[in-house]
Amino acid sequence: MKIDILTLFPEMFEGVLGASIVGKAENKGLVSFRVVNFRQFSQNKHGQVDDMPYGGGGGMVLKPEPIFRAVEFLTEPVPAVEAKAAGKPGKRPRVILLCPQGQRYSQKLAEELAQEEHLIFICGHYEGYDERIREHLVTDEISIGDYVLTGGELPAMVIIDSVVRLQAGALGNAQSAVTDSYSTGLLEHPHYTRPAEFRGWDVPEVLLSGHHENIEKWRLKESLRRTLERRPDLLDEIEQTPEIKKLVEELKQEL
Template identity: 65%
Template sequence: MMQIDILTLFPEMFSGVFGHSILHKAAEKFAVQYNVVNFREFADNKHSSVDDYPYGGGAGMVLMPQPIFDGVAALKERAKSKKPRVILLCPQGARYDQRKAEELAKEEHLIFICGHYEGYDERIREHVVTDEISIGDYVLTGGELGAMVVIDSVVRLLPEVLGNEESHMKDSFSTGLLEHPHYTRPADFRGMKVPAVLLSGNHKLIEEWRNKEALRRTLIRRPDLLGKMELTSQQEKWLREVEKEEN
């Protein structure tokens, strides 16, 4: 079972997210255990302060190292975990992607640090954190929403969490490509028809159509992804066909 700890100043933000849908079902199946902790509990001063003014002046407040250092140490001890991944949600972090989600899904213990204010004391980055993650090139008021995004993307990859184990294997980005289009009943909705091949019952042709459409969608929407892939000879052939059809 994966252990996920979250250090935050706003634990109540996570109750709705962890109490519903796939994240809730994952906990019911004992695939994951969540523990949300207010790191103000670890402050060693009489006012339970966790931030202070930055040395050298400047706007905003900076999270002090002591509550975070002690909070992470306590979580490690509680979980008897020697080498958890300690994740800092930060605009300066590496851009998050599906490969990172798949990497984190293999871990037994994840600790998320959700900060607020202007930033973190640099010693937190240097001596506590193993991973700095950014979910995009924009700034949020805190790390909570980013942590929720990362946790959702990781937990759904855990064994037996999704009803169909193949569900996430063909997701967008898991194969390196965007996912192919999907259709369901009715076959003809107000004159808009499902592609005939999907109604043919010919699984070989259907699989070929799905592969080509995944390539087409990636070519049109995210051509940068194709440059990162090693295409098979068959995929290269399909891609050439798609390029001719689109030109």
Template identity: 60%
Template sequence: MRFDVLTLFPEMFTGFLQSSIIKRAHEKGLIATNLINFREYATDKHRTVDDTPYGGGGGMVLKPEPLFAAVDDILAQVDERPPVILMSPQGVPFTQAKAEELARHSHLVLLCGHYEGYDERIRQHLVTDEISIGDYVLTGGELPAMVLMDSVSRLISGVLGNESSAVDDSFSSGLLEYPQYTRPPEFRGMKVPDVLLSGHHARIEQWRREQSLLRTWQRRPDLLRTAALTEEDRAFLRELERKYSHEQ
């Protein structure tokens, strides 16, 4: 996977790219990241990338010329146009399904804005996707870009040490992940569930599935509307509803 990141603050990515799993993925050649300061594509002597909005109003708006020129330069080097993604609070919500979709590409271009916003021509004629990581506003698109890069990278084969980790994560199955435990089997009187110590794999898998359903039902019931559920899952959820209603 190749990430081209257009940003006015490439130094913000230093710690992210040089730590932990992302660092090892780069060292293995599984990921390549190209940080591009699009100020370098401004043509005036002051390297201006923003201006006041037409019609008045507060804040500054990113000009189209530097971003268009930077993306044109990237596209001139490749045979196939990659997704050009604008990190924006106006974008579609970023989900695990979207991460999986993007991970099927071999090249992504991420645009990180600053200031009040973007010239609308960038949205209409340059980008292919607008993505938001939540209903709140940040000072720029760099942190959202890192979130997207991290989420997508861990889906690339070889990035995680255990390939099943990404499969079992919350949201990968449409449900929240089941509770996890490790040694010791008892800590300050708190015990690991007996089933996990039993060595009975079928019972463990059933327990994990039921716990995943329970946790989703308790914390994110909205996910159950679109999750792939078996008849056994639905029966378990009906029993939860019945039990809960009797306790009220």
């Protein structure tokens, strides 16, 4: 996967992209990053990338020219010889605009983006974007929550982390991503490790039993319990098998 990031503050990404799972994924060749300051694509001798909004109002608006030019630079068609050698038809990338008005980010969307070959993130600042960027350049507008940040850099980092960890080979245990919260539609069950007793608090006996079927039943029930307590809305979105319906009813009696 190739990930390009357009930002006015490239230094913000230095630590994030080089550390932990994300950095290891790049070292393994699973993903490549390119951070571009789109100010260099300004046609203004002062490198200006924003201007006052038509109609008045507070704040400054990002101009269309530098962002269009930057995306076009990053998506120049691969020469036919190179494309043939790579065995790829040159699929167009997903161009993602980080903004409060965008689609709410979710694990489902992370899994969808993880299948792409090329992602471009546009990180804005100031009051907003010229609307023509939204209408004629981007493929996706994404928000990571119902709040406003000073720019799109932090949301881009969040999305990149969630997408990179889904790449095959990025995690030490491939099963980890499959059983994460939201991947199954439910919140994840509790985890325990050694010691079996700590300050009078014991690990649930079933986890020490070695009985795999009972352990899986316990994990499902505890996952349902946590979801029912914290995010009951998620239960409406999953397929409720007879087993799940029975466990939910039991939990409602217990809670």
